[in-house]
Amino acid sequence: MVDDDPTPADHAPATGFGHAALWTVLGTIVPGAGLWRAGRRIPGGIALVTFALLVAGGATLATGGRQLLIGAATDPSVLTAAATGLVVLALLWAAVVTATYLALRPRPASPAQRVAGAALVGVLSFAVAAPLAVGAGMAWSTAEFVRTVFTEEEPDPAAPTVDAADPWAGRERLNLLVIGGDYDSSRDARLSIRADTTIVASIDTRSGVTTLISLPRNTMRMPFPKTSPLHRYYPNGFGPAAVVDDDDFYLDAMYRNVPATVPAKVFAGAKNPGAEVMKASVGEALGLPIDYYVQIDMNGFKQFVNAIGGIIVNINYPVPVGGDTDRKIPPKRYLPVGPEQHLGGGDALWYARGRYGLKDYDRMARQRCVIHAVAQQATPANLVLNFQQVLASGKDSIRTDVPRALIAPMAELAGRIQGTKLRSLAFETGVDGWSFLNPDFAKARKRVQQTLRAAGKANDAGASASAAPTRADSEAAARELGKNPDLDVACAYHPAR
Numbered sequence: 001m002v003d004d005d006p007t008p009a010d011h012a013p014a015t016g017f018g019h020a021a022l023w024t025v026l027g028t029i030v031p032g033a034g035l036w037r038a039g040r041r042i043p044g045g046i047a048l049v050t051f052a053l054l055v056a057g058g059a060t061l062a063t064g065g066r067q068l069l070i071g072a073a074t075d076p077s078v079l080t081a082a083a084t085g086l087v088v089l090a091l092l093w094a095a096v097v098t099a100t101y102l103a104l105r106p107r108p109a110s111p112a113q114r115v116a117g118a119a120l121v122g123v124l125s126f127a128v129a130a131p132l133a134v135g136a137g138m139a140w141s142t143a144e145f146v147r148t149v150f151t152e153e154e155p156d157p158a159a160p161t162v163d164a165a166d167p168w169a170g171r172e173r174l175n176l177l178v179i180g181g182d183y184d185s186s187r188d189a190r191l192s193i194r195a196d197t198t199i200v201a202s203i204d205t206r207s208g209v210t211t212l213i214s215l216p217r218n219t220m221r222m223p224f225p226k227t228s229p230l231h232r233y234y235p236n237g238f239g240p241a242a243v244v245d246d247d248d249f250y251l252d253a254m255y256r257n258v259p260a261t262v263p264a265k266v267f268a269g270a271k272n273p274g275a276e277v278m279k280a281s282v283g284e285a286l287g288l289p290i291d292y293y294v295q296i297d298m299n300g301f302k303q304f305v306n307a308i309g310g311i312i313v314n315i316n317y318p319v320p321v322g323g324d325t326d327r328k329i330p331p332k333r334y335l336p337v338g339p340e341q342h343l344g345g346g347d348a349l350w351y352a353r354g355r356y357g358l359k360d361y362d363r364m365a366r367q368r369c370v371i372h373a374v375a376q377q378a379t380p381a382n383l384v385l386n387f388q389q390v391l392a393s394g395k396d397s398i399r400t401d402v403p404r405a406l407i408a409p410m411a412e413l414a415g416r417i418q419g420t421k422l423r424s425l426a427f428e429t430g431v432d433g434w435s436f437l438n439p440d441f442a443k444a445r446k447r448v449q450q451t452l453r454a455a456g457k458a459n460d461a462g463a464s465a466s467a468a469p470t471r472a473d474s475e476a477a478a479r480e481l482g483k484n485p486d487l488d489v490a491c492a493y494h495p496a497r
Contacts, residue, residue: 017113020104021120027100028124031093034100047096074407079143083136090132094125138387145391146404151271155292155401167409168205173452174413176201177279177293179255180301180352180367195255195278196298196353197367202288202452208416209459211452212371212487213286214364214426217252218436220245222281230280233262238281243438254278272399287445292402298353300397302345307389310344311373313351314493319366321347323356331356339493361428368424369491375422421486423455458486 027034032047061069072078101121106113163169180197200213221237224230238258239249248257255274259267267273275293283290305311315337323331335341335351343351352370355363383390402410425448427434433443 017106017109017116020101020106020117023104024097024101024120024124028093028097028128031096035096035103038100038103040099040103043099070408070411073142074146074404074411076143076146076404079139079146083139083143086132086136086139090129090136093128093132097121097124097128141388141391145395146407148395149398149400150404150407151401152404154403154405167406168413171205171291173288174203174205174410175283175288175290176203177275177282177290178371179275179278179293179295181255181295181297193255193274193297195252195274198251198278198282199367199371200282200286200288200290201371203413203417204456205413207420207456207459208413208418209420209423209455210417211423211425211455212368213288213448213451214368214424215251215282215285216360216364216427216429216436217250218247218360219251219285219427219439220249220437221439222251222254223284223441224281225284228280228284229266230258230262230277233266234258245437251282254281272401275399275401285439285441285444286448288448293400294402295399297397298349300393301352302349303393303397304390305343305345305348305374307386307393308374308378308383309386310342311348311370311377312340312342313348313369313373314339314491315341315351316493316495319351320354320356320358321350323354325356337495359428361426364426365424365490368422368426368487372422372487372491375418420459421488423451423458423486424490425451 023034023037027037030048031051032044032049035044035047038044072082098121101117105117109117168174178197178199178201179195180199181193181195196217198215198217200215201210202213203210221239223237224234238254240246247253254277258277259273267276270276272293272295275295279290279293315335318334318337320331321333321335323329331354335343335347335354348370352367353363354366427439427444427447429436432447433440
């Protein structure tokens with residue numbers, strides 16, 4: 001006798017709503033499990049195998065494939081593909097959720113069960129699709145950021161080719177020139193930016209030990225190497241014939257003034273002539289070949305600080321907000337003295353730049369403390385939580401010639417830097433014979449080398465010491481030529497008495 005209403009082998013028997021809801025939830029957590037339960041063995045098996053492969057791949061990357069993960073996360077092509085893949089995965093996962101419930105739903109279903117079933121499928125589909133959509137957005141934004149900010153090729157043809165196995169082969173130190181660009185709307189647009197901040201971050205590529213070296217913005221007679229075509233036009237450094245104070249020849253004016261006063265052919269092929277000028281000159285002044293530059297728009301800096309939720313600094317004396325010493329215009333207000341002051345982007349910028357009635361040396365010290373604060377507080381977790389805002393703040397405000405091939409190695413290097421103490425060196429008029437009008441760059445180069453050696457020795461000693469050095473120890477070391485305190489000490493709370 002033939003059954004008039006057979007149950008096909010690939011369909012599950014009729015079940016209640018609770019059973020269908022339970023297996024739909026389980027089939028959302030483990031895609032394919034619900035379909036397998038419903039008798040849909042082929043689509044269920046495909047979904048299960050695909051899910052297992054994705055989990056295994058993710059576990060491999062999380063545990064042993066860090067280099068591969070970092071490389072993929074900094075490759076625009078891979079990121080774009082990942083964004084597309086995540087969108088497709090979200091749609092397929094939501095389809096599996098829907099198909100699972102449809103295969104298991106009670107027949108016939110009451111109106112209430114239909115409404116409840118539709119709501120359940122909607123909630124579960126959103127639960128799996130929303131995070132994937134967010135991930136796709138992050139991957140897409142990162143790809144656009146990398147394409148916009150980083151170059152595809154090494155700017156120096158003579159630089160060593162990046163080897164994935166040993167990315168720092170041939171580079172014992174990585175010297176990054178940080179240029180704080182001041183796009184003041186009150187100045188003539190033809191003047192371009194004023195390089196208000198000039199700091200070299202010199203990084204030991206093996207240990208990660210980093211020293212921040214600051215040059216005063218009013219330094220004159222900045223030299224050029226004899227191999228540079230600019231040496232022909234400024235054989236005695238960037239300055240007038242007579243030794244006079246002229247702000248058109250300050251370090252902070254080089255970015256805009258040098259390209260405007262030499263033939264355009266000198267910068268043939270250069271994407272950022274001002275930055276190339278400063279790389280050549282600052283490198284010659286300090287005796288450090290500058291590998292790359294990072295130029296930051298001050299407004300972008302404000303946005304970045306706001307994106308990471310502000311920074312916390314110790315304020316040891318009132319810091320002016322606004323004001324003009326030369327024109328005797330007083331500040332609008334002062335940042336008050338106090339330990340662990342939380343500053344938003346605007347106040348953080350004034351903390352780094354305020355100089356009404358203060359020495360330029362004081363301002364340089366605070367700038368290094370800002371970098372120190374950002375390094376401490378821009379943790380991976382913080383950056384991830386504010387990912388889109390961080391990328392938005394940097395996309396239009398950062399220029400650099402760091403090639404894309406070095407993004408992953410530099411990310412790896414940043415991990416080593418976090419395990420060390422930042423050190424610093426700044427040149428102050430009247431200290432160790434430094435004069436901004438006519439600097440002794442030969443002596444400056446010796447001081448830089450002494451400082452780098454001292455930083456390496458201090459790191460080695462700190463790694464084996466049972467206790468951290470006291471403030472008195474660090475300050476005593478700071479008084480020695482070439483030895484400066486680590487920024488934990490220099491940026492601590494010790495208000496002037």
